[in-house]
Amino acid sequence: MSLVVKNEIINQVTPNNMRSKIVAGNWKMNKKFDEADELLYQITDELNNNPIDNVQLVICPPSLYLELATDFADASEIKIGVQNVSEHKSGAYTGEISVEMLSSVDVEFCIIGHSERRKYFAETSEQLANKVNNLLEFGIEPIFCIGEQLEEREADKHFEIVKKQISEGLFHLSPSEFSNIVVAYEPVWAIGTGVTASPEQAQEMHAFIRGVISEKYGTELAEETSILYGGSCNAKNAKELFSNTDVDGGLIGGASLVAKDFIAIANSF
Ligand code: 13P
Numbered sequence: 001m002s003l004v005v006k007n008e009i010i011n012q013v014t015p016n017n018m019r020s021k022i023v024a025g026n027w028k029m030n031k032k033f034d035e036a037d038e039l040l041y042q043i044t045d046e047l048n049n050n051p052i053d054n055v056q057l058v059i060c061p062p063s064l065y066l067e068l069a070t071d072f073a074d075a076s077e078i079k080i081g082v083q084n085v086s087e088h089k090s091g092a093y094t095g096e097i098s099v100e101m102l103s104s105v106d107v108e109f110c111i112i113g114h115s116e117r118r119k120y121f122a123e124t125s126e127q128l129a130n131k132v133n134n135l136l137e138f139g140i141e142p143i144f145c146i147g148e149q150l151e152e153r154e155a156d157k158h159f160e161i162v163k164k165q166i167s168e169g170l171f172h173l174s175p176s177e178f179s180n181i182v183v184a185y186e187p188v189w190a191i192g193t194g195v196t197a198s199p200e201q202a203q204e205m206h207a208f209i210r211g212v213i214s215e216k217y218g219t220e221l222a223e224e225t226s227i228l229y230g231g232s233c234n235a236k237n238a239k240e241l242f243s244n245t246d247v248d249g250g251l252i253g254g255a256s257l258v259a260k261d262f263i264a265i266a267n268s269f
């Protein structure tokens with residue numbers, strides 16, 4: 001995409017503070033049961049000592065620990081999410097977990113389209129769109145992940161890629177359905193690498209994403225959409241990243257496994 005077209009899209013939207021600030025922890029495939037239990041206790045302690053203000057905290061543990069986590073959530077302002085859901089509604093799909101099951105244990109968010117699932121489990125845009133539809137039917141908010149690989153950024157294709165991912169996965173939704181979506185921009189080259197997008201790179205892409213949403217659904221809905229940054233976000237760099245107008249919080253991997261760091265990130269606005 002030419003710079004002119006990109007800037008036109010970015011400039012269509014004037015950011016404001018209508019949307020929710022969200023910090024979500026993606027535990028990925030980490031922690032044994034006792035460790036998960038301990039981490040939840042530590043997060044509760046940290047929250048008591050350093051209360052967060054006006055930020056929605058979400059924890060996405062492995063599904064095996066959902067009941068444990070929702071018990072903690074009941075006693076705090078934390079909400080519980082998951083890392084994946086089956087695209088099928090029910091039946092003979094060995095090993096899968098349905099959206100109805102998640103809903104029955106009070107799950108409120110679900111990460112969809114994480115680059116690790118796109119890469120290692122070959123998830124397609126069509127599958128992701130189906131998952132989004134199922135989640136919305138049961139009132140669970142998708143945290144829809146998009147982001148380019150390093151080669152794509154180097155080839156100056158990052159805007160094009162991100163626009164394609166969001167269009168294919170989400171733009172079949174009606175405006176009222178889309179209003180339940182949280183978007184997470186996670187450049188693949190920043191995930192688990194210790195290389196964070198610069199605040200300028202994050203703001204540029206988030207503003208672009210908001211512009212793309214605005215083109216499809218109008219400025220008002222675009223302004224109300226929370227767009228999170230993910231990729232080596234930690235207690236040290238969160239403040240600078242979150243100070244950008246279009247960065248509404250973070251989807252945190254490694255640093256969400258350390259209670260002190262996770263709550264420090266949530267206190268970085
Ligand atoms: P890291 O924070 O470990 O880079 O992971 C980011 C991520 O993939 C969150 O979904």
